[in-house]
Amino acid sequence: MQIFRMPSSFCPRCGKACDHALPVIGENIEKPTPGTHTMCIGCGAWLVFDEQLLLRWPTPDELVSQTPEHRRYLAEMRKALKRVRARGH
Numbered sequence: 001m002q003i004f005r006m007p008s009s010f011c012p013r014c015g016k017a018c019d020h021a022l023p024v025i026g027e028n029i030e031k032p033t034p035g036t037h038t039m040c041i042g043c044g045a046w047l048v049f050d051e052q053l054l055l056r057w058p059t060p061d062e063l064v065s066q067t068p069e070h071r072r073y074l075a076e077m078r079k080a081l082k083r084v085r086a087r088g089h
Contacts, residue, residue: 002022002029003020003021003022004020004021004023004031005019005020006018006019006020006021006032006053007053009053009054010055011040011042011055012047012055012057013040013043013045014040014042014043014045015042016040016041016042016043018040018041032049033049034049034050034051034053035049035062036049037058037066038055039077039078041081044077044078044081045057046058046063046074048062
């Protein structure tokens with residue numbers, strides 16, 4: 001599993017620092033680029049990497065353009081994050 005070093009950024013929702021990205025979907029694993037979707041591991045917010053690879057909120061167009069599969073995956077990731085937090089991790 002590859003972990004990518006990213007520019008230091010903060011989640012706009014919870015303020016959690018982020019300086020790494022871990023691909024979790026798909027077989028073609030590449031370093032995130034501007035426009036790549038991600039999820040905050042602190043609060044589960046759905047975010048996007050901007051032109052400087054810093055975290056930002058997705059635009060309304062980015063939100064509605066996601067496939068049903070991507071939306072289901074995001075919901076499952078949020079559930080998994082809640083289960084991990086419930087165990088005290």
